[in-house]
Amino acid sequence: MSLPDGYLQYPHRHYGMDHDRYEWSILPRRKPVQWPGGARIALSVVTALEWFPLDMSNKPFAPPGAMVTSYPDLRHYTLRDYGNRVGIYRLMREFDARNIKATAAVNAAVATRYPSLMQEVRQRGWEVMAHGTDMAHLHHGGLDQAREGELIDQALAALTVSGPVRGWLSPAKGESFATPDLVRARGLEYICDWDNDDMPYAMRTDSGTLYAMPHSPDIDDFSILIRNHHSEREFTEQLIDQFDVLHDEAAKQGGRILSIALRPWIVGQPYRMAALTAALDHMLRKGGVWPATCSQILEAWKGQQ
Amino acid sequence: MKRDPGLYDYLPYNGKRPKIRWPNDARVAFWVAPNIEFYELAPPVNPARAAWARPLPDVAGYSYRDYGNRVGFWRMYEAMERHKIRGSVSLNVAMCQHHPEIIEACSRAGWEFYSHGTYNTRYLMNMSEAQERAVIRDSIDTIRDCTGQKLDGWLAPALTYTDRTLELVAEMGLSYVCDLFHDDQPAPLKVKHGRLIALPYSLEMNDVIAYNVNLVAPRQFAEIIKRQFDYLYREGAESGTVMCIPLHPYLVGWPHRIKAFEEALAYIAGHDKVWFATGREIAKYFIDHSYEAFKAASMPVGDPK
Numbered sequence: 184m185s186l187p188d189g190y191l192q193y194p195h196r197h198y199g200m201d202h203d204r205y206e207w208s209i210l211p212r213r214k215p216v217q218w219p220g221g222a223r224i225a226l227s228v229v230t231a232l233e234w235f236p237l238d239m240s241n242k243p244f245a246p247p248g249a250m251v252t253s254y255p256d257l258r259h260y261t262l263r264d265y266g267n268r269v270g271i272y273r274l275m276r277e278f279d280a281r282n283i284k285a286t287a288a289v290n291a292a293v294a295t296r297y298p299s300l301m302q303e304v305r306q307r308g309w310e311v312m313a314h315g316t317d318m319a320h321l322h323h324g325g326l327d328q329a330r331e332g333e334l335i336d337q338a339l340a341a342l343t344v345s346g347p348v349r350g351w352l353s354p355a356k357g358e359s360f361a362t363p364d365l366v367r368a369r370g371l372e373y374i375c376d377w378d379n380d381d382m383p384y385a386m387r388t389d390s391g392t393l394y395a396m397p398h399s400p401d402i403d404d405f406s407i408l409i410r411n412h413h414s415e416r417e418f419t420e421q422l423i424d425q426f427d428v429l430h431d432e433a434a435k436q437g438g439r440i441l442s443i444a445l446r447p448w449i450v451g452q453p454y455r456m457a458a459l460t461a462a463l464d465h466m467l468r469k470g471g472v473w474p475a476t477c478s479q480i481l482e483a484w485k486g487q488q
Numbered sequence: 489m490k491r492d493p494g495l496y497d498y499l500p501y502n503g504k505r506p507k508i509r510w511p512n513d514a515r516v517a518f519w520v521a522p523n524i525e526f527y528e529l530a531p532p533v534n535p536a537r538a539a540w541a542r543p544l545p546d547v548a549g550y551s552y553r554d555y556g557n558r559v560g561f562w563r564m565y566e567a568m569e570r571h572k573i574r575g576s577v578s579l580n581v582a583m584c585q586h587h588p589e590i591i592e593a594c595s596r597a598g599w600e601f602y603s604h605g606t607y608n609t610r611y612l613m614n615m616s617e618a619q620e621r622a623v624i625r626d627s628i629d630t631i632r633d634c635t636g637q638k639l640d641g642w643l644a645p646a647l648t649y650t651d652r653t654l655e656l657v658a659e660m661g662l663s664y665v666c667d668l669f670h671d672d673q674p675a676p677l678k679v680k681h682g683r684l685i686a687l688p689y690s691l692e693m694n695d696v697i698a699y700n701v702n703l704v705a706p707r708q709f710a711e712i713i714k715r716q717f718d719y720l721y722r723e724g725a726e727s728g729t730v731m732c733i734p735l736h737p738y739l740v741g742w743p744h745r746i747k748a749f750e751e752a753l754a755y756i757a758g759h760d761k762v763w764f765a766t767g768r769e770i771a772k773y774f775i776d777h778s779y780e781a782f783k784a785a786s787m788p789v790g791d792p793k
Contacts (some may be wrong), residue, residue: 261669264670292792296791297498300500303502316792358732385600400692415712452692452715452716453723456719
């Protein structure tokens with residue numbers, strides 16, 4: 184048995200990336216940026232508003248939060264829906280009390296199902312980012328490109344009813360090779376699927392530049408509390424450590440972004456809320472924090488490139 | 489298959505809901521729901537779900553649960569009695585035939601019985617309507633004959649369902665179900681017959697989920713219960729909330745877990761604005777005082793197609 188000759192050929196073996204989507208770049212060697220008011224940290228809170236249909240197929244993979252049991256999985260359906268009905272309003276109340284404007288990454292189905300929730304989001308001056316149609320429609324390499332374009336069109340049609348949309352987060356961060364091209368072609372300016380940086384960077388697409396915005400993995404509520412089974416106290420500690428390191432770095436290397444991704448069906452449970460607010464209070468007490476939406480952060484950053 | 493169970497309309501927890509006022513200005517209606525279960529050693533096969541993880545006889549799985557009736561129940565019962573907490577028993581009704589001593593102990597203490605199906609190894613999936621009605625009828629009759637109580641509440645055996653389960657439960661005269669997890673206040677359900685509500689039960693506070701899914705340690709479980717209570721107690725100052733601790737004697741009744749649970753119970757019992765109630769009492773009070781207002785305030789859900 185042997186592998187074909189091509190297995191030992193390396194056509195992309197050269198300096199930089201193995202694709203043309205973006206340039207290789209070292210964070211500590213970049214030009215420092217200044218945030219408004221001299222803040223060290225731009226605080227970007229992104230809350231996902233997701234709808235997991237009862238009949239979802241979990242193909243080609245199960246997104247975090249998918250149905251688990253045989254149909255009808257009323258248990259997981261309603262546990263997820265809790266986020267859109269109860270959890271998000273707890274977050275709104277706690278963020279309002281701290282003057283934090285969040286960015287909501289919204290499945291189109293949520294906007295259609297719960298128009299009053301969209302009004303609550305928009306009235307607060309939160310930004311709305313497109314988050315696909317629903318959690319049963321994933322973007323992936325096996326998806327026909329025309330079909331993927333339709334999904335993006337559907338999402339934008341439903342979400343722009345309540346106001347503008349400038350950014351994109353794919354459900355479960357799944358992409359095809361064409362996703363950045365397709366969302367840029369529809370006028371969107373940034374995308375949050377790529378986990379490879381603490382700061383924005385430029386991506387090439389067929390229709391010009393699309394910016395990658397940080398949307399951090401591993402310190403979100405799902406990763407820590409559900410996947411890793413860490414305690415609520417450890418969630419608080421990790422958020423604080425993330426903040427403190429970035430805060431120190433910012434003193435030497437210019438403004439940083441702390442991105443906190445939340446799912447209201449997880450962190451919005453009563454016993455978890457204080458774990459989040461304790462971390463936020465630490466940050467706001469320490470100071471040098473600019474709570475901002477993704478678009479505000481991107482604008483401030485772009486102005487200095 | 490349905491995309492949405494279609495069981496409830498949208499009522500956001502945004503501070504604008506009709507207010508719930510519990511008896512004596514209690515902030516939280518608190519109830520404890522021990523699941524008193526019988527798992528069969530060799531049940532018939534339901535194609536939708538295997539009863540046991542291993543080939544029969546699954547001695548490990550069977551005896552793990554049987555511990556609850558032989559040992560764990562009695563330890564849990566004593567702990568609840570010490571704090572004068574009445575249980576609302578989520579009962580596999582065949583327990584009335586297998587272990588009447590447990591039923592007698594619960595009756596003596598003034599506990600409520602509601603149905604958790606016949607056995608925890610007989611699932612509802614794939615049942616005909618007639619079969620499903622027979623299961624509900626069995627519960628109504630057995631609980632009446634063995635305890636003298638009218639059956640008011642339902643938690644489907646092993647949380648298994650057909651699309652018609654909750655409709656049948658309403659039609660056959662029950663008033664509350666513990667099967668839905670979308671709220672921390674009771675919620676009217678859209679059924680054709682009678683008035684049925686979803687009573688908050690909670691998976692997060694459930695010892696099976698805490699210990700065997702979320703993998704928390706006993707002292708952490710006590711911490712979770714206390715923090716859940718704190719947040720709901722605070723919110724309950726504006727409008728009454730519900731907190732439930734669902735238990736399984738085969739888990740909570742272990743020596744290394746019982747102390748942490750009892751400590752959490754003592755913490756809650758140490759607060760004055762708590763209504764220590766049973767499921768039936770909370771459901772009846774809500775239906776009598778808040779059902780119509782909640783129903784009127786609910787909004788239809790849009791169809792995402």
